[in-house]
Amino acid sequence: MALNKIILYYGFAPVADPKAVMLWQKTLCAALNLKGRILISEHGINGTLGGDMEDLKKYCRATKDYPGFGKIDFKWSDGTGSDFPRLSVKVRKELVAFTTPKEIQVEKAGIVNGGKHLKPVEVNRLVEEKGDDVVFFDGRNAFEAKIGKIKNAVVPNVQTTHDFIAELESGKYDHLKDKPIVTYCTGGIRCEILSAVMINRGFKEVYQIEGGIVRYGERFRDKGLWEGSLYVFDGRMNVNFSDEAKTIGDCEKCEAKTSSFRNCSNLGCRDLILLCDSCNENPENLQCQPEHTRGKRLQEVG
Numbered sequence: 001m002a003l004n005k006i007i008l009y010y011g012f013a014p015v016a017d018p019k020a021v022m023l024w025q026k027t028l029c030a031a032l033n034l035k036g037r038i039l040i041s042e043h044g045i046n047g048t049l050g051g052d053m054e055d056l057k058k059y060c061r062a063t064k065d066y067p068g069f070g071k072i073d074f075k076w077s078d079g080t081g082s083d084f085p086r087l088s089v090k091v092r093k094e095l096v097a098f099t100t101p102k103e104i105q106v107e108k109a110g111i112v113n114g115g116k117h118l119k120p121v122e123v124n125r126l127v128e129e130k131g132d133d134v135v136f137f138d139g140r141n142a143f144e145a146k147i148g149k150i151k152n153a154v155v156p157n158v159q160t161t162h163d164f165i166a167e168l169e170s171g172k173y174d175h176l177k178d179k180p181i182v183t184y185c186t187g188g189i190r191c192e193i194l195s196a197v198m199i200n201r202g203f204k205e206v207y208q209i210e211g212g213i214v215r216y217g218e219r220f221r222d223k224g225l226w227e228g229s230l231y232v233f234d235g236r237m238n239v240n241f242s243d244e245a246k247t248i249g250d251c252e253k254c255e256a257k258t259s260s261f262r263n264c265s266n267l268g269c270r271d272l273i274l275l276c277d278s279c280n281e282n283p284e285n286l287q288c289q290p291e292h293t294r295g296k297r298l299q300e301v302g
Contacts, residue, residue, distance in 0.1 A: 002052040004079040006036075006234065007060065008214065010046040010095065010189040012110040013068020018042055018091045021066070026089040032059055035084040036234075039092050043106045045069065046095040046189055048234060050083040068108045075187055075214045083235040096190050098161050104196045115183060115195030115206035120219040123182060123209055127225070135176050136225070139164075139185035139194040139208075146274055147238060147249040147259040148213075148228030150184060164194060168201055180205045186230065188212035217241035229259040237261055251276040253285050264288050 015021055018040045025038055029049065034056065036049035045063075049056065056076075064070045094101045105113045118126060127134050136153035138145050145155040154176075156167045167173075181203055183191040191208040198206050209216050213230055220226065221242040228248040229238040238259050247257040252274050261272040262280055266288035279285050 002081070003054075004050065004081040004083075005053045005056055006048065006050045006077050006079040006083055006236075007056055008048045008075040008077070008187045009072050010044065010187065010192075011069045011072040012044040012095075012104075012106050012192060013066075013108050014106055015040065015042050015044060015068075021045070022089050022091050025063075026087070028059060028062055029087050029089065032056075034059060035087045037084070038089040039095050040089070041092050041095050041101075043095055043101070043104065045072075048084075050079045050081070050234065071110070073188075073211055073215075075211065077214075077239065080235065094193075096161055096193055098164060098193055098197060100165060100197065103200055104193055111192050111196060113196050113199065114192050115181075115199065115208045117210040118182065118207045119210050120216040120224070123207075123216065124220075124224065126180065126182065126207070130180055134180050134182060137176075137181050137183045137194075137198075139183045139190045140231075143261075143272060143274075144186075144231040147247075147261070148226065148230050149248075150182075150225050151227055153184075161190060164197065168198065174202075177203050178205075180207065182207045182209065184209045184213055184216070186212050186232065187214050222246065231261070249274050251279055253279040262286060264292060266292075 022040045032051065032055040034049045034051040036047060038047035060074050064072060104111050136150040138149055138153050138155045141160060142155055142158055149155060158164055158167055183195050185191045188211050195206045195208045213226060216224065217226055217230065222244040227246050229240050229245055231238050247259050249257065249259050251258050254276060256276040258274060258276040260275060262275050264271045264273060265286040269288050269292050271292035273286060275285055
Protein backbone atom coordinates (compact mmCIF):
# COMPACT_ATOMS: atom_id res chain seq x y z
CA MET A 1 0.00 0.00 0.00
CA ALA A 2 1.38 3.41 -0.98
CA LEU A 3 2.34 5.79 1.80
CA ASN A 4 1.56 9.31 0.61
CA LYS A 5 3.73 12.22 1.68
CA ILE A 6 4.29 15.89 0.83
CA ILE A 7 7.69 17.58 0.55
CA LEU A 8 8.32 21.32 0.83
CA TYR A 9 11.72 22.61 -0.22
CA TYR A 10 13.84 25.28 -1.87
CA GLY A 11 17.45 25.76 -2.82
CA PHE A 12 19.31 28.93 -3.77
CA ALA A 13 22.18 28.31 -6.18
CA PRO A 14 23.12 29.76 -9.58
CA VAL A 15 21.24 28.07 -12.44
CA ALA A 16 22.84 28.77 -15.82
CA ASP A 17 19.99 27.32 -17.90
CA PRO A 18 16.65 27.48 -16.03
CA LYS A 19 14.70 26.09 -19.00
CA ALA A 20 16.89 22.98 -19.15
CA VAL A 21 16.41 22.42 -15.41
CA MET A 22 12.67 22.91 -15.85
CA LEU A 23 12.50 20.23 -18.56
CA TRP A 24 14.60 17.85 -16.45
CA GLN A 25 12.39 18.39 -13.38
CA LYS A 26 9.21 17.93 -15.37
CA THR A 27 10.46 14.65 -16.86
CA LEU A 28 11.69 13.44 -13.46
CA CYS A 29 8.39 14.18 -11.70
CA ALA A 30 6.30 12.65 -14.49
CA ALA A 31 8.34 9.45 -14.35
CA LEU A 32 7.74 9.24 -10.60
CA ASN A 33 4.04 10.16 -10.80
CA LEU A 34 4.49 13.22 -8.59
CA LYS A 35 2.16 16.22 -8.53
CA GLY A 36 2.61 19.71 -7.19
CA ARG A 37 4.29 23.01 -8.07
CA ILE A 38 7.91 23.77 -8.89
CA LEU A 39 9.44 27.11 -9.84
CA ILE A 40 12.88 27.44 -11.43
CA SER A 41 14.86 30.67 -11.83
CA GLU A 42 18.47 31.70 -12.31
CA HIS A 43 18.57 31.79 -8.48
CA GLY A 44 17.56 28.17 -7.84
CA ILE A 45 14.48 26.02 -7.22
CA ASN A 46 11.35 26.25 -5.06
CA GLY A 47 8.75 23.52 -4.82
CA THR A 48 6.18 21.44 -3.04
CA LEU A 49 5.29 17.95 -4.27
CA GLY A 50 3.03 15.11 -3.25
CA GLY A 51 3.17 11.40 -3.99
CA ASP A 52 4.30 8.00 -2.79
CA MET A 53 7.06 8.23 -0.19
CA GLU A 54 9.46 5.97 -2.10
CA ASP A 55 8.99 7.97 -5.29
CA LEU A 56 9.60 11.20 -3.38
CA LYS A 57 12.81 9.76 -1.96
CA LYS A 58 13.99 9.01 -5.50
CA TYR A 59 13.12 12.56 -6.49
CA CYS A 60 15.09 14.02 -3.58
CA ARG A 61 18.18 11.94 -4.38
CA ALA A 62 18.09 12.93 -8.05
CA THR A 63 17.53 16.63 -7.34
CA LYS A 64 20.36 16.78 -4.82
CA ASP A 65 22.77 15.67 -7.56
CA TYR A 66 22.39 19.05 -9.28
CA PRO A 67 25.32 21.39 -8.44
CA GLY A 68 24.32 23.60 -5.52
CA PHE A 69 21.14 21.63 -4.69
CA GLY A 70 22.89 19.12 -2.43
CA LYS A 71 22.22 21.30 0.63
CA ILE A 72 18.43 21.41 0.12
CA ASP A 73 16.43 20.74 3.29
CA PHE A 74 13.41 18.67 2.25
CA LYS A 75 10.60 19.07 4.79
CA TRP A 76 8.28 16.07 4.97
CA SER A 77 4.65 15.86 6.09
CA ASP A 78 1.75 13.47 5.66
CA GLY A 79 -0.27 13.65 2.47
CA THR A 80 -3.52 12.20 1.18
CA GLY A 81 -2.57 11.36 -2.40
CA SER A 82 -4.88 14.06 -3.74
CA ASP A 83 -3.28 17.20 -2.30
CA PHE A 84 -2.38 18.58 -5.75
CA PRO A 85 -4.57 18.38 -8.86
CA ARG A 86 -1.66 18.32 -11.33
CA LEU A 87 2.04 18.88 -11.88
CA SER A 88 3.22 22.40 -12.73
CA VAL A 89 6.90 23.16 -13.43
CA LYS A 90 7.65 26.70 -14.59
CA VAL A 91 10.51 29.11 -15.15
CA ARG A 92 10.18 32.49 -13.43
CA LYS A 93 12.39 35.54 -12.91
CA GLU A 94 12.04 35.05 -9.15
CA LEU A 95 11.45 32.04 -6.94
CA VAL A 96 9.18 34.25 -4.83
CA ALA A 97 7.58 37.24 -6.52
CA PHE A 98 8.94 40.20 -4.59
CA THR A 99 9.37 41.95 -8.00
CA THR A 100 12.98 42.68 -7.06
CA PRO A 101 15.14 39.86 -8.51
CA LYS A 102 18.31 41.95 -8.22
CA GLU A 103 17.94 42.43 -4.45
CA ILE A 104 19.58 39.10 -3.63
CA GLN A 105 23.10 37.89 -4.28
CA VAL A 106 23.22 34.14 -4.90
CA GLU A 107 26.27 31.91 -4.88
CA LYS A 108 26.60 28.12 -4.69
CA ALA A 109 26.31 28.35 -0.89
CA GLY A 110 22.99 30.23 -1.22
CA ILE A 111 21.98 33.85 -0.61
CA VAL A 112 24.99 35.73 0.72
CA ASN A 113 23.42 39.09 1.60
CA GLY A 114 20.47 37.92 3.71
CA GLY A 115 19.82 37.66 7.44
CA LYS A 116 21.59 35.34 9.85
CA HIS A 117 20.03 31.89 10.09
CA LEU A 118 18.87 30.80 13.54
CA LYS A 119 17.95 27.23 14.38
CA PRO A 120 14.73 26.91 16.43
CA VAL A 121 16.64 26.51 19.70
CA GLU A 122 18.71 29.58 18.87
CA VAL A 123 15.54 31.59 18.29
CA ASN A 124 14.37 30.90 21.83
CA ARG A 125 17.85 31.61 23.16
CA LEU A 126 17.87 35.01 21.44
CA VAL A 127 14.56 35.86 23.13
CA GLU A 128 15.94 34.74 26.49
CA GLU A 129 18.98 36.99 26.01
CA LYS A 130 17.31 40.10 24.57
CA GLY A 131 13.74 39.80 25.82
CA ASP A 132 11.14 42.19 24.51
CA ASP A 133 13.68 43.94 22.27
CA VAL A 134 13.35 41.04 19.82
CA VAL A 135 10.77 41.75 17.11
CA PHE A 136 9.26 38.89 15.12
CA PHE A 137 8.33 39.96 11.60
CA ASP A 138 5.88 37.80 9.65
CA GLY A 139 7.10 37.22 6.10
CA ARG A 140 3.86 35.74 4.80
CA ASN A 141 0.64 37.14 3.36
CA ALA A 142 -1.42 38.77 6.09
CA PHE A 143 -4.31 36.31 5.75
CA GLU A 144 -2.05 33.40 6.75
CA ALA A 145 -1.44 34.98 10.17
CA LYS A 146 -5.19 34.94 10.91
CA ILE A 147 -4.98 31.28 11.92
CA GLY A 148 -1.42 31.05 13.24
CA LYS A 149 1.62 33.22 14.02
CA ILE A 150 4.48 33.82 16.40
CA LYS A 151 3.08 35.42 19.55
CA ASN A 152 3.11 39.25 19.42
CA ALA A 153 4.64 39.25 15.93
CA VAL A 154 4.42 42.21 13.56
CA VAL A 155 2.09 41.20 10.71
CA PRO A 156 2.61 43.51 7.71
CA ASN A 157 -0.46 44.52 5.72
CA VAL A 158 0.37 42.60 2.53
CA GLN A 159 -1.90 40.70 0.16
CA THR A 160 1.03 39.11 -1.69
CA THR A 161 4.81 39.32 -1.57
CA HIS A 162 4.50 41.98 -4.29
CA ASP A 163 3.40 44.34 -1.50
CA PHE A 164 6.41 43.96 0.80
CA ILE A 165 8.66 46.53 -0.86
CA ALA A 166 6.11 49.34 -0.64
CA GLU A 167 5.18 48.25 2.90
CA LEU A 168 8.79 48.44 4.08
CA GLU A 169 9.43 51.73 2.29
CA SER A 170 6.28 53.32 3.77
CA GLY A 171 8.19 54.32 6.90
CA LYS A 172 5.83 52.56 9.31
CA TYR A 173 8.59 50.18 10.45
CA ASP A 174 11.50 52.65 10.58
CA HIS A 175 11.38 52.64 14.39
CA LEU A 176 12.40 48.96 14.28
CA LYS A 177 15.57 49.43 12.25
CA ASP A 178 17.87 49.29 15.29
CA LYS A 179 16.11 46.35 16.95
CA PRO A 180 16.89 42.64 16.49
CA ILE A 181 14.39 41.44 13.87
CA VAL A 182 13.54 37.75 13.40
CA THR A 183 11.74 37.11 10.12
CA TYR A 184 9.73 33.93 9.66
CA CYS A 185 7.61 32.22 7.01
CA THR A 186 6.30 28.74 6.22
CA GLY A 187 9.42 26.90 5.07
CA GLY A 188 12.02 29.66 5.02
CA ILE A 189 12.26 30.78 1.41
CA ARG A 190 10.27 34.00 1.67
CA CYS A 191 12.45 35.10 4.60
CA GLU A 192 15.63 34.35 2.68
CA ILE A 193 14.61 37.16 0.35
CA LEU A 194 12.75 39.35 2.84
CA SER A 195 15.73 39.50 5.20
CA ALA A 196 17.95 40.71 2.35
CA VAL A 197 15.32 43.26 1.32
CA MET A 198 15.17 44.56 4.91
CA ILE A 199 18.96 44.78 5.26
CA ASN A 200 19.11 46.65 1.96
CA ARG A 201 16.73 49.20 3.50
CA GLY A 202 18.63 49.89 6.67
CA PHE A 203 17.51 47.25 9.15
CA LYS A 204 20.70 46.55 11.04
CA GLU A 205 20.20 43.24 12.87
CA VAL A 206 18.11 40.81 10.87
CA TYR A 207 17.68 37.07 11.46
CA GLN A 208 15.53 34.34 9.95
CA ILE A 209 14.28 31.07 11.36
CA GLU A 210 16.16 28.31 9.58
CA GLY A 211 13.61 25.98 8.00
CA GLY A 212 10.80 28.39 8.79
CA ILE A 213 7.76 27.71 10.92
CA VAL A 214 7.81 24.09 9.78
CA ARG A 215 11.11 23.34 11.50
CA TYR A 216 10.27 25.49 14.53
CA GLY A 217 6.94 23.72 14.97
CA GLU A 218 8.52 20.29 14.59
CA ARG A 219 10.98 21.18 17.36
CA PHE A 220 8.67 22.83 19.90
CA ARG A 221 5.19 21.74 18.76
CA ASP A 222 2.77 24.03 20.62
CA LYS A 223 4.96 24.72 23.63
CA GLY A 224 7.13 27.41 22.06
CA LEU A 225 6.55 30.87 20.63
CA TRP A 226 4.22 29.70 17.84
CA GLU A 227 0.46 29.62 18.36
CA GLY A 228 -2.34 28.36 16.15
CA SER A 229 -2.41 26.46 12.85
CA LEU A 230 -0.04 26.76 9.91
CA TYR A 231 -1.60 27.69 6.58
CA VAL A 232 -0.27 25.57 3.70
CA PHE A 233 -0.70 26.02 -0.05
CA ASP A 234 -2.15 22.62 -0.90
CA GLY A 235 -5.35 20.67 -0.47
CA ARG A 236 -4.87 20.36 3.31
CA MET A 237 -5.18 24.16 3.74
CA ASN A 238 -3.72 24.03 7.27
CA VAL A 239 -1.76 21.77 9.58
CA ASN A 240 -1.27 21.59 13.35
CA PHE A 241 1.92 20.65 15.17
CA SER A 242 0.12 18.82 17.99
CA ASP A 243 -3.28 18.07 19.49
CA GLU A 244 -2.69 21.05 21.79
CA ALA A 245 -2.78 23.60 18.95
CA LYS A 246 -4.70 26.74 19.91
CA THR A 247 -7.43 27.95 17.55
CA ILE A 248 -6.88 31.70 17.09
CA GLY A 249 -8.84 32.39 13.88
CA ASP A 250 -12.22 34.15 14.00
CA CYS A 251 -15.06 33.24 11.65
CA GLU A 252 -15.71 36.18 9.33
CA LYS A 253 -19.47 35.86 9.85
CA CYS A 254 -20.09 34.90 13.49
CA GLU A 255 -16.61 35.32 15.07
CA ALA A 256 -16.54 31.75 16.37
CA LYS A 257 -13.05 30.28 16.63
CA THR A 258 -11.93 28.44 13.50
CA SER A 259 -8.83 27.57 11.47
CA SER A 260 -10.70 26.68 8.29
CA PHE A 261 -10.35 28.77 5.15
CA ARG A 262 -12.93 28.16 2.41
CA ASN A 263 -12.72 28.98 -1.29
CA CYS A 264 -14.85 31.83 -2.62
CA SER A 265 -17.72 30.40 -4.70
CA ASN A 266 -16.70 32.59 -7.68
CA LEU A 267 -14.42 30.34 -9.72
CA GLY A 268 -12.64 33.43 -11.07
CA CYS A 269 -11.72 34.57 -7.56
CA ARG A 270 -8.93 32.92 -5.59
CA ASP A 271 -9.69 34.63 -2.29
CA LEU A 272 -10.23 32.59 0.82
CA ILE A 273 -12.93 33.10 3.44
CA LEU A 274 -12.35 32.12 7.08
CA LEU A 275 -15.54 30.36 8.19
CA CYS A 276 -16.57 28.01 10.96
CA ASP A 277 -18.28 24.76 10.00
CA SER A 278 -21.74 26.13 10.79
CA CYS A 279 -21.40 29.29 8.68
CA ASN A 280 -19.84 27.29 5.86
CA GLU A 281 -23.13 25.42 5.44
CA ASN A 282 -24.81 28.63 4.23
CA PRO A 283 -23.94 29.18 0.52
CA GLU A 284 -24.50 32.93 0.88
CA ASN A 285 -21.43 33.15 3.14
CA LEU A 286 -19.24 31.91 0.30
CA GLN A 287 -20.36 34.54 -2.19
CA CYS A 288 -17.72 36.82 -3.72
CA GLN A 289 -17.26 40.19 -2.02
CA PRO A 290 -16.14 43.53 -3.54
CA GLU A 291 -12.94 43.53 -1.46
CA HIS A 292 -11.79 40.20 -2.87
CA THR A 293 -8.69 40.35 -5.04
CA ARG A 294 -10.09 38.02 -7.74
CA GLY A 295 -6.94 36.20 -8.69
CA LYS A 296 -4.40 38.75 -7.47
CA ARG A 297 -3.10 36.46 -4.73
CA LEU A 298 -0.23 34.30 -5.89
CA GLN A 299 -0.13 30.69 -4.83
CA GLU A 300 3.33 30.85 -3.32
CA VAL A 301 5.15 27.97 -1.77
CA GLY A 302 7.35 28.29 1.30
